[in-house]
Amino acid sequence: MTTAPTRSTGRRRNPATRAAILATAFDVVAELGYAGLTIEKVAARAGVGKQTIYRWWPGKGALVLDAVLERTTGAGDEAAELPDTGDLEADLAAVLVATVQELTDPAFDRALRGLTAAIVEDAELARLYQERLDGPMRELKKRRLRRAQEAGQLDPEVDLDVAVDLVFAPVAQRWSERSGLLTPEVARTVVRHALRGLATPTPPR
Amino acid sequence: MTTAPTRSTGRRRNPATRAAILATAFDVVAELGYAGLTIEKVAARAGVGKQTIYRWWPGKGALVLDAVLERTTGAGDEAAELPDTGDLEADLAAVLVATVQELTDPAFDRALRGLTAAIVEDAELARLYQERLDGPMRELKKRRLRRAQEAGQLDPEVDLDVAVDLVFAPVAQRWSERSGLLTPEVARTVVRHALRGLATPTPPR
DNA sequence: TTGTCAAGACGAACCGTCTCGTCTCGTTGG
DNA sequence: CCAACGAGACGAGACGGTTCGTCTTGACAA
Numbered sequence: 001m002t003t004a005p006t007r008s009t010g011r012r013r014n015p016a017t018r019a020a021i022l023a024t025a026f027d028v029v030a031e032l033g034y035a036g037l038t039i040e041k042v043a044a045r046a047g048v049g050k051q052t053i054y055r056w057w058p059g060k061g062a063l064v065l066d067a068v069l070e071r072t073t074g075a076g077d078e079a080a081e082l083p084d085t086g087d088l089e090a091d092l093a094a095v096l097v098a099t100v101q102e103l104t105d106p107a108f109d110r111a112l113r114g115l116t117a118a119i120v121e122d123a124e125l126a127r128l129y130q131e132r133l134d135g136p137m138r139e140l141k142k143r144r145l146r147r148a149q150e151a152g153q154l155d156p157e158v159d160l161d162v163a164v165d166l167v168f169a170p171v172a173q174r175w176s177e178r179s180g181l182l183t184p185e186v187a188r189t190v191v192r193h194a195l196r197g198l199a200t201p202t203p204p205r
Numbered sequence: 206m207t208t209a210p211t212r213s214t215g216r217r218r219n220p221a222t223r224a225a226i227l228a229t230a231f232d233v234v235a236e237l238g239y240a241g242l243t244i245e246k247v248a249a250r251a252g253v254g255k256q257t258i259y260r261w262w263p264g265k266g267a268l269v270l271d272a273v274l275e276r277t278t279g280a281g282d283e284a285a286e287l288p289d290t291g292d293l294e295a296d297l298a299a300v301l302v303a304t305v306q307e308l309t310d311p312a313f314d315r316a317l318r319g320l321t322a323a324i325v326e327d328a329e330l331a332r333l334y335q336e337r338l339d340g341p342m343r344e345l346k347k348r349r350l351r352r353a354q355e356a357g358q359l360d361p362e363v364d365l366d367v368a369v370d371l372v373f374a375p376v377a378q379r380w381s382e383r384s385g386l387l388t389p390e391v392a393r394t395v396v397r398h399a400l401r402g403l404a405t406p407t408p409p410r
Numbered sequence: 411t412t413g414t415c416a417a418g419a420c421g422a423a424c425c426g427t428c429t430c431g432t433c434t435c436g437t438t439g440g
Numbered sequence: 441c442c443a444a445c446g447a448g449a450c451g452a453g454a455c456g457g458t459t460c461g462t463c464t465t466g467a468c469a470a
Binding site: 033034035113114116117118119120121123126127129130134138158159161162163165166169170172173174176177178179180186189190193194195196197198199201 | 238239240318319321322323324325326328331332334335339343363364366367368370371374375377378379381382383384385391394395398399400401402403404406
């Protein structure tokens with residue numbers, strides 16, 4: 001998976017073509033939605049043959065995943081870290097408010113909706129998503145929580161995966177199901193109550 | 206909207222036909238997924254003309270919503286209530302564990318995945334879903350929490366919608382994004398921490 | 411020589427609309 | 441009381457349009 005052992009004679013893959021396809025795919029899914037995205041449309045707009053897309057991506061899902069991945073900052077960045085000022089609630093609130101603002105950007109909202117819809121139905125695509133986007137992000141969040149845990153700000157018994165879900169799932173759910181308003185105020189309230197539920201059960205006194 | 210003022214002469218709608226269409230739609234989406242469901246397939250399997258489906262449903266989304274709604278217990282039931290033994294944590298854990306078990310049933314899992322995927326992308330369908338399925342369920346949950354709030358078991362300042370999200374979103378998220386195991390144990394842990402975060406900040410004594 | 415590229419032809423599947431003939435119904439007038 | 445009538449639901453399927461994923465062609469670069 002890491003490096004292809006193939007001899008690699010013959011013409012090399014054109015990086016510009018790959019970039020053009022991904023950029024066009026992002027635009028199309030942002031404009032027409034996932035159901036409205038067709039490989040033919042992407043090929044035509046990108047000035048590319050259909051076969052070039054089918055050669056490198058198995059289908060719509062993988063294409064959109066790559067397209068969103070390309071536009072997401074800090075996803076594959078190994079050195080990235082969540083803010084750590086010592087104030088856990090303020091740090092997490094900042095991250096969640098930033099998420100809310102990202103989800104409010106119309107283009108990103110529609111593109112991510114397309115990807116999310118595909119993930120709900122396609123188990124294999126969900127696996128790729130977990131591996132390449134959600135997993136790394138979750139690792140950052142767990143690292144920040146672990147530091148708080150070691151500083152005695154969190155229940156030492158708490159499962160960090162559950163903790164991450166408790167803090168971030170409510171906002172994600174509101175967004176994906178449109179079940180309520182998505183405001184910085186709501187984000188801060190969620191963080192406040194989630195952290196209260198994750199704090200050490202017996203106060204240090 | 207309440208009562209049709211139309212004279213309604215002519216042949217009446219056949220309830221058996223409606224039921225056959227919805228049952229078939231549920232089976233098809235459970236078997237082939239939302240993307241694999243076509244109106245033609247449902248019509249053929251149900252032994253029904255395509256026009257009969259297009260006459261009563263605007264498209265795939267509304268059809269699948271009705272199909273899932275038909276199989277969901279307690280959704281439109283006005284008299285339904287969440288359990289209330291006085292032990293809030295035990296009551297909510299029972300509900301969430303039941304949800305986990307429902308989501309573990311393969312047929313229901315796949316059908317609900319189809320509906321969920323459609324909802325993420327289609328704002329109008331999401332509105333219908335909120336109105337007919339999520340809204341009523343949320344009302345039951347809020348009623349149970351409100352009673353706990355009045356009994357002094359919950360922070361009187363807490364927004365009940367946020368409270369519902371904090372308790373139920375983590376499990377829903379795990380299911381839809383396949384981001385972690387879905388076990389009764391996890392459900393109980395989520396309820397425990399969520400309620401701790403929603404309790405009255407200063408103990409009554 | 412080998413593999414990538416753009417272009418597009420190809421048959422299959424499904425779309426949503428439309429038409430047809432049949433089958434219930436409620437209404438109406440004898 | 442009871443035929444005749446008309447409105448609307450129903451099964452069946454034809455229709456033109458769109459997209460699917462595969463396949464072919466010829467140019468081109470390593």
